[in-house]
Amino acid sequence: MGLKCQVIASIMDKLAPRKFAEEWDNVGLLVGDGSKDVSKILVALDATFEVVKEAIDKKVDMIVTHHPLIFKPIKNVKADNPVGSLLIQLIKNDISLYAAHTSFDIAPNGMNDILCNVLGIYDREVLDVTYSEGYKKIAVYVPQGYEEIVKNAMCNAGAGFIGNYSNSTFQTQGIGTYKPLEGTNPFIGEIGKIEKVEEVKIETVVPQKYLEKVINAMLNVHPYEEVAYDVYPLENLKEEYGLGRIGTISETTLKELALQVKAKLKINNLRVVGDPNKKIKKVAVCGGSGASLIHKAVSRGADVLITADIGYHDAVEAQHLGLSLIDAGHFATENIAVRFIAEYIIDETQKQGNEIEVLVSESQKDPFMYL
Ligand SMILES: [Zn+2]
Structure with a gap:
């Protein structure tokens, strides 16, 4: 089928x-x-x-x-x-x-991460950030007794992830006040009378992409007719994605690394720029044409850039900048x-x-x- x-x-x-x-x-x-x-x-x-x-x-x-x-x-x-x-x-x-x-090049676990896995490059980060995704903080006020259902609905819809932690929330207790006006159908309280209610403020973070989904999930289970909630932009939290990776290997020489790359990519030939005896620890990688990342690799402190489609002038420039290059071919990488x-x-x-x-x-x- x-x-x-x-x-x-x-x-x-x-x-x-x-x-x-x-x-x-x-x-x-x-x-x-x-x-x-x-x-x-x-x-x-x-x-x-x-x-x-x-x-x-x-x-x-x-x-x-x-x-x-x-x-x-x-x-x-x-x-x-x-x-x-x-x-x-x-x-x-x-x-x-x-x-x-x-x-696919940029996606986590895509082309460049696959290449790093094959080459044994660990502790890696994105080499050149091309896309970042912001986070929002969402705070919602719920009557006591409804905290768990609202928290679960929001977290199941994508809120509450910080690094490798899920269901990250914070809650404080307080008194909410409101006066239901004519035409309302309040969950607690009477029309025309100021009401004081024991409420819980739930705060959590949500990636921008899930914000709408999280708000809808929260509204679905919240008992109030009019839900009070706030959404704040977060300046300190964002996810970054991009081309190439930079990471570390067990220290070796440029020549030894080139031989390892040949063996791991199952190729008979590759081109190398730099002193074969140079010590290599920090490695930048970009599958396919990555000559445009030479400056990025230098600024991030890479000892070598493993990529493909290196032109003559790229090679000369890398030499001037003190960056070694391994061109393992577009197809092989x-x-x-x-x-x-x-x-x-x-x-x-x-x-x-x-x-x-x-x-x-x-x-x-x-x-x-x-x-
Ligand atoms: Zn390509």
Whole structure:
């Protein structure tokens, strides 16, 4: 039994939330009908001619890639150019296409964290923050006896998380006063008479994204007709997401680290900039093209940046700045995530009680060869 294409797209959106994608990027469902049934998926780094042929041969319903096939705006869909020809093949064969690009690079547990896991880089942080999410403090006044139900409803809707702690709240007791006016239906008190009620003020934090959900959950269980609550912006708490990671490794030399990277990424060649005997402890990482992060890596105190697509001038600049570089290739630094994505889709679809066949592309190879 299959799942709707849109359901697979939502499963991928959970792994690579589209809000993280860079403005210039193009992620999400790029080709296909969300209501179509999908029972076989092929995961690859790119939708190349080889990958699309593999998908057609293996009777796949959907392809999930990292790089988006439609990237620059297209003016036509014609068979005489590569993108047009691939789009025609996909549509003719009723194959949907989803891409998780910078959304996946930036996401926690996405591309860069997978690369760090493979390379054994720990205690890591985001290298270049591209997206941050604010928090609010919410305070609500409830009559005594209703604290638990209101707190639980709010925490279950996403409030109360601070670091790895959940259900974080604070409560104080006090006296609430109010006078119900004509036309009201007060839970406690009489119309026209000032009422004093023993109330509890519950305070908790909520990520901006869950604010509406938390307020609705609170209003649903609160006994009052008119609920008094306040929402304050928090300046001291925010979650930061971004490109690349920086972390530490057991101290080694640049040469030794380069050999480890070769072994872990299963590659025969890579390029290194810097003194092979330099001591390395702090490592910056960015899968794919990460030369634009050289300055960031320097300012964060990295000894080396492991990335790909380093140009000559990038290498010279890094030398001037005292930053070592390991260019392990775009394909090798990113293709390691393909298997992870396939396993993730299998796990998530199984959780929903569905058996979907998810294949890892066998046809896509690094376009570069070394002679
Ligand atoms: Zn890439």
